Amino acid sequence: MKCYGLSADEIRKNIEKITVAVYGLGKMGLPLACVFADRGFNVIGVDINKNIVEKINSGENTVKEEEGLDELVRKVVKNKKLKAVLNSVEASKISDIHIIIVPTLLNKNKKPDLNIVKNLMEDISKGLEKGDIVITECTMPPGATESLIPILEKNGLKCGRDFGVAHCPERTSTGTAIRDISGQYPKIVGGVDEKTNEVLEGIYNIINKKGVIKTDIKTAEAIKVFEGIYRDVNIALANELAIYCEESGINAKEAFEKANTQPYCHLHNPGPGVGGHCIPVYPYFIMNKKTELTKISRKINDSMVVHVANLIIKGLNEIRKEFKNSKILILGLSFRSGVKEVRNSPTIPLIKKLKKLKADVFLYDPLFTKKEIEEYAKYKEDFENIDCIVIMTENKKFKNLNWKKSDNIVIVDTKRVLDPEKIKIYYGIGYPRRG
Ligand SMILES: NC(=O)c1ccc[n+]([C@@H]2O[C@H](COP(=O)([O-])OP(=O)(O)OC[C@H]3O[C@@H](n4cnc5c(N)ncnc54)[C@H](O)[C@@H]3O)[C@@H](O)[C@H]2O)c1
CATH class of the missing domain: 3.40.50.720 (NAD(P)-binding Rossmann-like Domain)
Structure with a gap:
């Protein structure tokens, strides 16, 4: 009809x-x-x-x-x-x-x-x-x-x-x-x-x-794009403040949570970058010479992978392990918890960067088969002979791994899923730096 x-x-x-x-x-x-x-x-x-x-x-x-x-x-x-x-x-x-x-x-x-x-x-x-x-x-x-x-x-x-x-x-x-x-x-x-x-x-x-909210075509398009940009810009702000916290002896997690008890503050969670085919893509739909904040936010979020690599280097220095040939296990290929999606996942540029620096890179994600993982790095799901573990995605399974066996391993927790008090060599985004 x-x-x-x-x-x-x-x-x-x-x-x-x-x-x-x-x-x-x-x-x-x-x-x-x-x-x-x-x-x-x-x-x-x-x-x-x-x-x-x-x-x-x-x-x-x-x-x-x-x-x-x-x-x-x-x-x-x-x-x-x-x-x-x-x-x-x-x-x-x-x-x-x-x-x-x-x-x-x-x-x-x-x-x-x-x-x-x-x-x-x-x-x-x-x-x-x-x-x-x-x-x-x-x-x-x-x-x-x-x-x-x-x-x-x-x-x-x-x-x-x-x-x-x-x-x-x-x-x-x-x-x-x-x-x-x-x-x-x-x-x-x-x-x-x-x-x-x-x-x-x-x-x-x-x-x-x-129900529905009626508008015209162009405004409807803008609404969706703006929702995505709002997230991207706010994640960039969270990332910027988290790095400030690391360098200033402040625990970002605590500071953000407590700041958010005020109704005008909505600090987002910091992390290793923004993945998927939505949030990192939509800002480019409107980007021009005048959208400076949108542009810089994309830049900040994309640069988080370099920050993660720097945390790994710092951690390996602490245990006096040379970066070259160090064995690094990355947990999380998917860009988001519970979703099998690799598009724009920050894990991919991180692997490339670590391999370029001649590290020996391993990867585990319970959402992917061994064969799928091996397209990116070597498959490994235990901590044996590993120098550094990097958590890139939140996944319930990661929390339940045998962390007791990680005493001599550098842990870089980009999603702040572990309790830093229970980990011996802990580096987290927004967690105050050691030394
Ligand atoms: N995934 C999300 O979380 C999400 C959220 C909101 C909006 N969106 C938007 O929704 C749209 C679709 O996203 P998605 O996640 O479903 O993508 P997807 O990649 O999961 O699915 C797209 C599907 O379209 C099919 N396809 C490609 N070309 C086609 C053609 N010419 N004719 C018919 N089918 C064709 C593909 O085979 C695929 O099955 C995108 O614009 C995305 O930005 C996605």
Whole structure:
């Protein structure tokens, strides 16, 4: 059933007649497609990855870290509410709402690379019909969705007359996507006109119990990008203050926690850098000559890897161990606890740096197989013959390792997961330096 021009109430009454295409069945797209299907919409999931399409059609969840998704995929596929396909043109022809949730990347010069979205819009335009709505849910630079509307109009239809276009950003994180999509926060909806926003209100009110906040397309894009930049800048501030603390004999953890008891202070956790394909990427979507704070924050966060390497060197000096050929075990490949994701993980540049300095580098992360680990460094999960252990990600398993056996080992704890009082040779980000 075509939606552009319908009221929110009419949408609510006709859920089962509406077909939603979700283009991109990754960490965000698959949970989104399943939640739509679970609420009664007919959902076509589109992905270029044949393996993903086949697995989903057999009822298998392909985003393992998402709690509750195993059952949800099984249920909606069995009920014939979700079907995955490879062909986006064919999916476009039979759908009324088109949701794009594919990666938005940076090119070599750190400029937004929206080619995946553009190509997808070309395909969608081939099946687009009067009354359709096209939504970008993937994070977009402000102004980008509107700039791509001419692609959708290629086959003669006019946006704002025949069909609607919107940006409705995913305000979610891997691992909690179902919860977030279903109503952890209200949904930001930015349509090209009031008619589109009316439809968006109808649709997203059905899946999100916190309701919608309406705005225009460009503001919706800015909201999501700003949320990411807020995190990046605040992490940079935490990192800067943590290094100040190390050098000034102050325990940053205690100082931050106590400062945060005042309602205007929200100091974040310092760490070895910022990973993933969101927070370290979005600042570049708006970066220009005037965004000095955004720029310097990126620089500070990227430089934390050098700081970690310096803590390792300092620790090895303390035990009079030469850096060259020292055996260093890194705990944590993933950029975030509980999520199997290596994109922009600070562990990768750290490994490169340590290897360049001729250290013997080992790696362990319970989320990865031995084979996957060996793409980066030698696999090791015990402390035998190790000179230095570096914790790069929070993981419950790391806390429970046999730390009693680490008395002669330098411990560099970038996430402050261990109790410094219980470790003999402890270096932590934001922990007062020895000597
Ligand atoms: N992962 C997060 O925590 C998160 C949070 C909020 C927003 N986002 C945004 O959501 C978007 C998607 O992120 P993700 O984490 O789901 O990415 P992902 O890499 O997990 O998944 C992307 C999927 O899109 C598929 N794909 C690529 N090109 C395609 C095409 N032409 N047609 C159909 N499918 C195609 C890929 O095969 C993959 O399955 C990004 O813009 C990201 O910034 C991600």
